[in-house]
Amino acid sequence: MxxxxxxxxxxxxxxxxxxxxxxxxxxxxxxxxxxxxxxxxxxxxxxxxxxxxxxxxxxxxxxxxxxxxxxxxxxxxxxxxxxxxxxxxxxxxxxxxxxxxxxxxxxxxxxxxxxxxxSCFEKIPSEQRDLLAGAYRQNVKIQDVAARSGRSVGGFYQWLHRMRKLLLECIGRELAEEPLS
Structure with a gap:
């Protein structure tokens, strides 16, 4: 053997x-x-x-x-x-x-x-990436993340919505570039 x-x-x-x-x-x-x-x-x-x-x-x-x-x-x-x-x-x-x-x-x-x-997340500037990740951490208060960003809670939610939309568009582009399996 x-x-x-x-x-x-x-x-x-x-x-x-x-x-x-x-x-x-x-x-x-x-x-x-x-x-x-x-x-x-x-x-x-x-x-x-x-x-x-x-x-x-x-x-x-x-x-x-x-x-x-x-x-x-x-x-x-x-x-x-x-x-x-x-x-x-x-x-x-x-x-x-x-x-x-x-x-x-x-x-x-x-x-x-x-x-x-x-891949798309890595393309976001690090400061924005940290805020975005911070908004989804467990036991985090969105008010604290909004304050850290320098935005009101409402403004932060608008920014978050725009970031999600940008990520979704980027993901769509990335997936469109992949060869079909």
């Missing part, structure tokens, strides 16, 4: 963990769209995580981790449905397959939108 040198093996582990960590929210969202409750999604995602780790030897650092993980998640959801099949509140596997396919397509589009938003 071919033995991978220790440093290379550790680097593959690091890459796997980085990929898993960065894609876990998307895989969780994928599973969540296919099962009825958050607790069910947590149970399925735990099983998906175990299978991903068990299949570590199949992990390709240059591959599409999200697609790989969502493929495993799809099978785990179907197995969960089979096990819960007697429950009247569970969707049948054909409906779940249809939802899974649509969910993967939507996930891909959402990822493109997220990347376009990041």
């Amino acid at each position: 071919h033995r991978v040198p220790e440093p290379e093996h550790h680097e593959r582990h690091r890459r796997f963990l980085r990929a898993f960590t960065s894609h876990e929210p998307a895989v969780r969202a994928f599973v969540r769209r296919l099962v009825p409750t958050r607790a069910d999604a947590d149970d399925v995602l735990q099983e998906v995580s175990i299978v991903l780790w068990e299949k570590f030897d199949e992990f390709r650092p240059d591959g599409d981790f999200r697609a790989w993980a969502c493929g495993i998640a799809r099978y785990k959801v179907l197995a969960w449905l089979r096990d819960k099949g007697r429950d009247r509140l569970v969707l049948n596997s054909e409906v779940v397959e249809m939802l899974a396919n649509e969910s993967l397509q939507a996930e891909s589009h959402l990822e493109q939108q997220r990347l376009a938003l990041e």
Whole structure:
């Protein structure tokens, strides 16, 4: 059997963990769209995580981790449905397959939108970017952000509306430039 040198093996582990960590929210969202409750999604995602780790030897650092993980998640959801099949509140596997396919397509589009938003957000001058991000922080009072901007609350909301509109237009341009997949 071919033995991978220790440093290379550790680097593959690091890459796997980085990929898993960065894609876990998307895989969780994928599973969540296919099962009825958050607790069910947590149970399925735990099983998906175990299978991903068990299949570590199949992990390709240059591959599409999200697609790989969502493929495993799809099978785990179907197995969960089979096990819960007697429950009247569970969707049948054909409906779940249809939802899974649509969910993967939507996930891909959402990822493109997220990347376009990041690109457009970076084009905004840093002071305005800080104010914009500040308006969406948890437990923040919009009055405080407005005061920091030197605007009244009403003026800040108008500025915020203009910034959202500019971002939306930029995202539209970014997405229009991408080749169709």
